[in-house]
Amino acid sequence: MEPYELTASQASALIAEKKLSCEELARSTLARIEARDPLVKAWSYVDRDMVIRNARELDKTPPKGPLHGLTVGVKDIIETADMPTQHNSPLYLGHQSGQDAACVAVVRHSGALIVGKTDTVEFAFRGRKAATRNPHNLDYTPGGSSSGSGAAVGDLQVQLAFGTQTAGSVIRPAAYNGIYGMKPTHGAVSREGAKNTSHTLDTIGWYGRSVDDLALLAQAYRLFGTEAARPVALKGLKVGLCPSPAWQHADAYGRAALKAAGRRLEAAGAIVTELALPAAFAGMFDAQNTIMYGEARGALLADYLGPRSHLLAEHYREVVGNLHGITPQKMCAAYDLAARCRMDFEALFGPGLDVVLALASPGEPPQGLGDTGNPIFNSMWTLLHVPCVGIPVGKTPKGLPLGVQLVGPRFADDRVLDIARACAPAIHENDALGVIEPA
């Protein structure tokens, strides 16, 4: 096994035992990137020499904790002190802020090795697409907007990577790339230094190759209760299988994936029942859209007024010009509906419900790179501010991964991770067995 094939948790143990050096891991990672990047195009920036220099420095330093030496990719809307941050926008070509975003600083101070910047949809907001391809089938999208981060982890080019989710940009690419993803409780991880679109929605998230990998970062950010894993018994676990009010947007593979995940958990002893959300939740999709466009108006204004604003795509002019017709009344109604649904959602949990099982995407990724997929199975959870953990389920006959997500109440990131750790081995069948036939 080459070092690049190790999960973050596996490598962390080997580095702690001094059976693997940071430089070995870095060189293996860079070799994998060199071999695969011409095909997958996950990266917008990698400085090979700097990565090796930094890995050597880490080898000279006493380990700072479990992230020491682990390889991390950073979505290119998140600032890095020593690399450009270009937002996949001609406006920011070569731009370098000279400081780390808070989420990057935390892992860097914890000893992680920042490998490079990953390609993204322009400003992570429905603009120019990333050049990235799905590593499982190059003719298909890896999803977006965290396209490069999802594909790089899915292609074993890096162990961990940051994404951001405003509608569905962390959990959907996790599904499309066959990997694990986490969108923590909104606001629990600082977004300072990540491009803003919508302060109510923008959430820093991350990818890994196992639940333990995801937990390493949750712990680094000191999310409530994540200091130590607590074992969860699958037997008797109350799982609410939630088709979501968007069920009609799921394709046959998506539906089959959710049902398969439910069946597999049931076979492993869980009590799986269908969960219907209260009727008001059907308004959450429009509410998410209103808030996203309403808040983006102000977020994009500075770029819109700048001297090089002719480089800004027409889409952004429409947002700032409020062609979406957002009004104060619509904004308040959207905020208030979201607040009520948050309370209603959390009231569902208790003796009868431990966790919600839901689709992570509508199903098979779209063909080509022009469409990164529909975020409708994510946007409601984003607006609910609740923690979501994406888990792979299997693959379609074309070899394209499918995924589901586990969802819990706000700030129960620890509990959702513990439950995901118990559920993942049941849900995630290996590639050879995991072909999902349409339901």
Added chain:
Amino acid sequence: MEPYELTASQASALIAEKKLSCEELARSTLARIEARDPLVKAWSYVDRDMVIRNARELDKTPPKGPLHGLTVGVKDIIETADMPTQHNSPLYLGHQSGQDAACVAVVRHSGALIVGKTDTVEFAFRGRKAATRNPHNLDYTPGGSSSGSGAAVGDLQVQLAFGTQTAGSVIRPAAYNGIYGMKPTHGAVSREGAKNTSHTLDTIGWYGRSVDDLALLAQAYRLFGTEAARPVALKGLKVGLCPSPAWQHADAYGRAALKAAGRRLEAAGAIVTELALPAAFAGMFDAQNTIMYGEARGALLADYLGPRSHLLAEHYREVVGNLHGITPQKMCAAYDLAARCRMDFEALFGPGLDVVLALASPGEPPQGLGDTGNPIFNSMWTLLHVPCVGIPVGKTPKGLPLGVQLVGPRFADDRVLDIARACAPAIHENDALGVIEPA
């Protein structure tokens, strides 16, 4: 009259008519700063030569709108491309990010002249105090955390300045410095590039010397409905005088100021009635505190883990270490109470209520610089996300200013400004007449 004495709106008209050059205004401003800074200490950074160079450039450029050439100070937790951003923290001594915060970029692109950085409470969050003194009486605090911005505008050293409000850091210093202040609807102005403490609370605000000055910036940020002022008749205006559940924290001068403002509006034809908020609002002070400390935990983590964290005050270690005992349950309860109170507050408006009149501070500013004053008359409005406009009322016998604020529903920034424009001449008596005796 020297150019530095002009309000932003007055100077804007003269510059448009070419009766005043940007360079003249800049030189007059710099002379005022030079004369007064040794006493007031409002600034942490002014590059005199750069200011004059930039003013000359503006004189060569066709005016971009009403902000052209106007002088602006920037609180030193807000990034500026061409000046350091030091957060009044030894951790950030000499730090320069190389990019403008969104709020700065918008006014710079609109032709404003950035004069310098103003001193602040460390990270705008209960740390090391600014060196700034109250320009009306140097033995007293100018308030905080936007200490330098409030004092610089109050001392006629600059026309406009940015502050930030997480508890009461924009509107309270407006009162203490005898000036106008605006805290717009939460999130309507992008906070990108301003130091984060609490994403639910942090709000960019600004100071000016008249309501028209405040409106210039509201317009630059394209807040809903601010394209043009709409006249408001004082006669018949329904004003709810709100003592707030914190009334017992007001001193005799504060109480007198609020009552005087109410009497003066009544004398001018408004219908002023006392407004009692529903009982649940009494929980908003604790909720604001819980959210502020709970969110600051994550916001300060990167600095706490950094190699120079020994330079971080003990206070911040306590926040990251969660010595305030914040729990998921407390966070959710605080968020949900705030959401319910937002709905309840807005339901008060309608035929019987146009605007709320409330205290902007407990009363006279504290003596000395160790205590910047209690934010309890602001923190509830900050958490409600509603627009607030601070208006001076008069002075205590020691020559210290007192202020009130007008408050409206979310996104009614335009309406609150229009109402403030009508109310300010009645509320704000000039210095000679405005001595407020304790009630």
